[in-house]
Amino acid sequence: MDETISLILHGCALARDLDSNIASFASQPRLLLASCERISETFRHASDRLSAPPPPTAAAVAHFEAPHNWPGYIQSIGGGGPVGTESEAERVAGTGSSVGMGVSGEMVGPSVRRPGGSRKRKDGGGKQRERVPAPPLRTGGIEIPPDDGYTWRKYGQKDILGSRFPRSYYRCTHKNYGCDAKKQVQRLDEDPNTYEVTYCDPHTCRTSPTPLFIFPGPATAATSTSIQLGMGSWVSMGLDVGREPIGPSAGSGSQHEREVDCPVAALADVMFNSGSSGSSSMEAILGMKTR
DNA sequence: CGTATTTGACCTCG
DNA sequence: CGAGGTCAAATACG
Numbered sequence: 001m002d003e004t005i006s007l008i009l010h011g012c013a014l015a016r017d018l019d020s021n022i023a024s025f026a027s028q029p030r031l032l033l034a035s036c037e038r039i040s041e042t043f044r045h046a047s048d049r050l051s052a053p054p055p056p057t058a059a060a061v062a063h064f065e066a067p068h069n070w071p072g073y074i075q076s077i078g079g080g081g082p083v084g085t086e087s088e089a090e091r092v093a094g095t096g097s098s099v100g101m102g103v104s105g106e107m108v109g110p111s112v113r114r115p116g117g118s119r120k121r122k123d124g125g126g127k128q129r130e131r132v133p134a135p136p137l138r139t140g141g142i143e144i145p146p147d148d149g150y151t152w153r154k155y156g157q158k159d160i161l162g163s164r165f166p167r168s169y170y171r172c173t174h175k176n177y178g179c180d181a182k183k184q185v186q187r188l189d190e191d192p193n194t195y196e197v198t199y200c201d202p203h204t205c206r207t208s209p210t211p212l213f214i215f216p217g218p219a220t221a222a223t224s225t226s227i228q229l230g231m232g233s234w235v236s237m238g239l240d241v242g243r244e245p246i247g248p249s250a251g252s253g254s255q256h257e258r259e260v261d262c263p264v265a266a267l268a269d270v271m272f273n274s275g276s277s278g279s280s281s282m283e284a285i286l287g288m289k290t291r
Numbered sequence: 292c293g294t295a296t297t298t299g300a301c302c303t304c305g
Numbered sequence: 306c307g308a309g310g311t312c313a314a315a316t317a318c319g
Contacts, residue, residue, distance in 0.1 A: 154296060156311060169310070173295090184310090296317070303310080 011042035130197045131188070152183065163189045 014035070152170035160167045165187035172181040182200040 153294090155313095157296095157298075158309065158311095161308065167309085171311095182310095292319100294318085297315085299312105299314100301310105301312075303308105305306100305308090 008043070008046045011046065014038055014042060128199045130199070132195045132197055150181065160186065165189065165192070 017035075151173040153173045154168055154170050156169035157166050158169070163186065167184055167186040170183050170185065172179040180201045184198040184200070186196050186198075188194045188196055
């Protein structure tokens with residue numbers, strides 16, 4: 001199974017490469033073609049493996065029985081155990097991480113603070129740690145968070161003691177709909193090519209009553225893999241699970257998270273999706289509005 | 292113009 | 306008291 005995941009991830013990496021080089025490839029159709037073929041071949045292999053799979057593992061089943069636990073292509077390592085960073089390197093935290101913006105500092109008046117504004121979780125309860133392969137570090141320090149079919153909004157970033165890389169905090173974009181899901185993403189100190197993703201709260205959005213299990217194979221790998229193609233162009237490819245519900249602002253379509261909107265993504269989409277793109281609205285899923 | 296991201300400050304827990 | 310988690314104003318972006 002891990003091999004299949006590797007294949008998929010490799011395909012994603014290829015797609016990303018293509019995306020980042022698309023400009024220079026544009027004038028060289030042969031290169032484009034070769035690149036596309038490599039990508040499609042990789043995904044096809046993965047697809048083949050998934051079509052003739054070994055019996056699903058217990059973990060895979062568990063993933064599907066817990067709606068909040070489908071960061072599909074990931075190898076789960078946490079399982080809700082205690083979240084400790086026991087083996088962190090003793091390096092001093094890099095102080096960098098604050099690039100750009102250079103906003104004027106003191107604009108938050110101390111008296112404006114709401115009491116009890118932030119809360120630290122006592123236990124790791126409900127937390128689940130995952131490790132996902134991360135794209136290579138890019139020049140410019142652009143972090144590409146792993147996607148899992150959900151749309152996340154970043155609300156914070158912190159330098160963590162003993163880690164070279166900052167930890168990013170995300171919450172579900174549909175917080176307005178009562179979805180309180182959160183995740184933390186951090187590049188591993190000892191392995192910069194791997195993200196550690198900690199999921200904190202379950203998604204209450206996208207809890208469709210209809211069964212999500214469509215793929216005949218083991219569920220974990222292919223249900224929601226995504227690739228990001230450049231800044232702000234997230235693509236969820238996969239099955240229903242990866243379909244983003246349409247939020248209140250979906251009409252504008254001006255925001256960063258967007259469904260398939262580039263050729264590579266479309267390719268990947270075609271590879272994994274049978275083509276049906278049920279556009280489920282958030283209201284339909286949740287049957288409510290909380291704003 | 293609306294929404295996401297950045298980032299320093301604030302809050303809570305150990 | 307320090308570290309980690311969250312808030313929210315300013316800013317960027319489409």
